[in-house]
Amino acid sequence: MQLTIKYFGMLAEATSISEEQLQIDTCSVAELLISLKKQHPKLSNKDFKVAVNQELVAHDYAITTETEIALLPPFAGG
Numbered sequence: 001m002q003l004t005i006k007y008f009g010m011l012a013e014a015t016s017i018s019e020e021q022l023q024i025d026t027c028s029v030a031e032l033l034i035s036l037k038k039q040h041p042k043l044s045n046k047d048f049k050v051a052v053n054q055e056l057v058a059h060d061y062a063i064t065t066e067t068e069i070a071l072l073p074p075f076a077g078g
Contacts, residue, residue: 001026001066005036009073014042030059032069048073 003022012018024032029050037044049056051070052063063069 001064003032003063003066004068006068006070008070011043011046011048011071011073014046015040024063026062026064028059029057029061029063029069032063033059036071043071046073 001024003024004019005022006019007015007017022035024035027035029052033043033050049072050059050061051057051072052061053067054070056072
């Protein structure tokens with residue numbers, strides 16, 4: 001399946017891209033993050049949340065269809 005990975009803020013700076021397409025098999029968010037951190041080592045020391053189709057998800061969330069993944073840096077609420 002094809003995933004669109006979007007990087008925001010400091011994560012876009014760390015990867016030097018704001019978006020990429022990946023072709024992968026079904027996996028969990030945790031498995032995807034392992035792969036992304038190997039591809040972009042600077043992500044390893046960053047704190048961020050993961051959204052799938054604009055909803056925050058846990059690392060055990062199963063990615064089973066073509067979808068949009070967003071990596072979101074910490075943000076302050078008010």
